[in-house]
Amino acid sequence: xxxxxxxxxxxxxxxxxxxxxxxxxxxxxxxxxxxxxxxxxxxxxxxxxxxxxxxxxxxxxxxxxxxxxxxxxxxxxxxxxxxxxxxxxxxxxxxxxxxxxxxxxxxxxxxxxxxxxxxxxxxxxxxxxxxxxxxxxxxxxxxxxxxxxxxxxxxxxxxxxxxxxxxxxxxxxxxxxxxxxxxxxxxxxxxxxxxxxxxxxxxxxxxxxxxxxxxxxxxxxxxxxxxxxxxxxxxxxxxxxxxxxxxxxxxxxxxxx
Amino acid sequence: xxxxxxxxxxxxxxxxxxxxxxxxxxxxxxxxxxxxxxxxxxxxxxxxxxxxxxxxxxxxxxxxxxxxxxxxxxxxxxxxxxxxxxxxxxxxxxxxxxxxxxxxxxxxxxxxxxxxxxxxxxxxxxxxxxxxxxxxxxxxxxxxxxxxxxxxxxxxxxxxxxxxxxxxxxxxxxxxxxxxxxxxxxxxxxxxxxxxxxxxxxxxxxxxxxxxxxxxxxxxxxxxxxxxxxxxxxxxxxxxxxxxxxxxxxxxxxxxxxxxxxxxxxxxxx
Numbered sequence: 132x133x134x135x136x137x138x139x140x141x142x143x144x145x146x147x148x149x150x151x152x153x154x155x156x157x158x159x160x161x162x163x164x165x166x167x168x169x170x171x172x173x174x175x176x177x178x179x180x181x182x183x184x185x186x187x188x189x190x191x192x193x194x195x196x197x198x199x200x201x202x203x204x205x206x207x208x209x210x211x212x213x214x215x216x217x218x219x220x221x222x223x224x225x226x227x228x229x230x231x232x233x234x235x236x237x238x239x240x241x242x243x244x245x246x247x248x249x250x251x252x253x254x255x256x257x258x259x260x261x262x263x264x265x266x267x268x269x270x271x272x273x274x275x276x277x278x279x280x281x282x283x284x285x286x287x288x289x290x291x292x293x294x295x296x297x298x299x300x301x302x303x304x305x306x307x308x309x310x311x312x313x314x315x316x317x318x319x320x321x322x323x324x325x326x327x328x329x330x331x332x333x334x335x336x337x338x339x340x341x342x343x344x345x346x347x348x349x350x351x352x353x354x355x356x357x358x359x360x361x362x363x364x365x366x367x368x369x370x371x372x373x374x375x376x377x378x379x380x381x382x383x384x385x386x387x388x
Numbered sequence: 389x390x391x392x393x394x395x396x397x398x399x400x401x402x403x404x405x406x407x408x409x410x411x412x413x414x415x416x417x418x419x420x421x422x423x424x425x426x427x428x429x430x431x432x433x434x435x436x437x438x439x440x441x442x443x444x445x446x447x448x449x450x451x452x453x454x455x456x457x458x459x460x461x462x463x464x465x466x467x468x469x470x471x472x473x474x475x476x477x478x479x480x481x482x483x484x485x486x487x488x489x490x491x492x493x494x495x496x497x498x499x500x501x502x503x504x505x506x507x508x509x510x511x512x513x514x515x516x517x518x519x520x521x522x523x524x525x526x527x528x529x530x531x532x533x534x535x536x537x538x539x540x541x542x543x544x545x546x547x548x549x550x551x552x553x554x555x556x557x558x559x560x561x562x563x564x565x566x567x568x569x570x571x572x573x574x575x576x577x578x579x580x581x582x583x584x585x586x587x588x589x590x591x592x593x594x595x596x597x598x599x600x601x602x603x604x605x606x607x608x609x610x611x612x613x614x615x616x617x618x619x620x621x622x623x624x625x626x627x628x629x630x631x632x633x634x635x636x637x638x639x640x641x642x643x644x645x646x647x648x649x650x651x652x653x654x655x656x657x658x
Binding site: 331 | 439442446447449580581585594595596597599600
């Protein structure tokens with residue numbers, strides 16, 4: 132099984148990355164937008180940490196860094212989903228299905244490409260955050276935990292977008308891939324900790340899985356790990372559900388011929 | 389002699405107004421018939437405002453924050469964001485006219501270049517006013533009370549028309565210079581940067597990071613937002629109104645000059 136998956140996965144990943152890395156219109160927005168969000172939020176909203184009850188132990192840069200890191204991870208997956216849709220729209224997807232001895236390799240290949248995209252964006256974001264003096268209170272283990280959590284979010288984003296792309300096989304489905312992820316990210320405690328949210332946003336944020344990723348990620352970078360196991364549990368559960376969604380989508384694309 | 393010079397000899401105001409109305413009507417109908425173009429400029433700024441207002445409501449607890457409702461504070465943003473969206477859409481449509489050769493065909497008719505530009509911009513201004521009315525209604529529905537009263541709402545609508553005219557002319561300039569809808573859309577992130585590096589989420593005097601405060605103070609979008617915001621939460625603030633209208637009129641004049649120049653160049657080439 133592994134032997135038949137790897138050649139397909141590596142080929143798909145190489146092609147996808149080659150396309151992204153040699154096309155500025157695909158590469159640059161994916162890199163610049165997270166950096167821009169980090170600048171706008173960490174710079175323009177830093178006084179929010181003075182709000183009474185804002186009990187996050189680190190600085191506001193690290194508070195926002197975690198959000199933007201997870202956002203970049205999720206969108207690394209979503210943008211790769213755009214590529215899947217483009218491939219099917221242009222007819223390449225069908226040829227790929229015909230040529231693959233193990234079609235699961237296609238999904239794995241796009242997953243690898245999404246991972247590398249996120250590594251590039253996340254790496255640049257980390258460098259910028261360190262250059263502007265972001266506080267890191269966590270140990271090496273905490274930071275590895277944070278980046279692992281982001282990787283799981285990246286997988287979730289890819290599986291969600293791939294499921295849509297395989298089903299619709301058209302780039303016109305891009306808003307369907309993008310909007311739910313965007314809403315899930317922003318219906319979480321983006322600007323202040325959960326305990327400061329009031330009204331409908333508090334209710335929504337409490338049941339939003341992204342809240343658990345954010346709270347755990349922020350606790351890890353601040354060196355005060357809280358509810359990390361819960362966040363990882365939620366992430367693995369989401370991946371399990373979305374893997375079924377993605378693989379069934381792939382089968383739908385196969386059935387469509 | 390270019391194709392547009394011949395009709396100029398027989399120029400009459402009535403004909404020109406008819407031409408402008410025809411182009412404006414086409415511009416409005418084209419947007420209204422494309423839900424993907426008409427709905428996002430209305431819905432997305434409001435959605436972003438509601439999400440930001442919910443998340444940033446605790447900011448109102450900061451000493452010196454000018455209101456106890458972040459929703460009232462944030463309501464000014466959709467007016468400017470919506471205008472930016474509409475600009476990009478209108479510019480993209482205009483660029484499509486160039487790409488498909490429609491502008492070339494028009495240049496063979498008696499339609500004057502100035503009428504074409506004026507009609508295009510009139511359509512954008514009408515759509516900008518529709519958006520502004522929608523945002524005012526949304527504000528009233530969610531419980532925002534305009535401190536400047538009904539007269540203030542009228543001033544906001546006039547301001548929205550000027551902002552739409554300025555940004556619309558800018559979008560037209562980009563379309564005429566590049567002749568590519570993709571290139572016009574490519575400018576969208578830049579406009580988004582102008583929006584976010586401004587006082588959209590925080591009063592400038594409360595921005596703690598110095599470089600950001602300076603950037604926001606240099607950014608003309610801050611003054612456009614603060615003009616609308618003053619009418620919503622302060623009442624009649626001559627300084628904010630003067631700066632806002634001054635910046636909006638300056639953008640409109642510069643953009644109109646650029647768009648007129650680009651239109652002349654584009655028609656000369658054809």
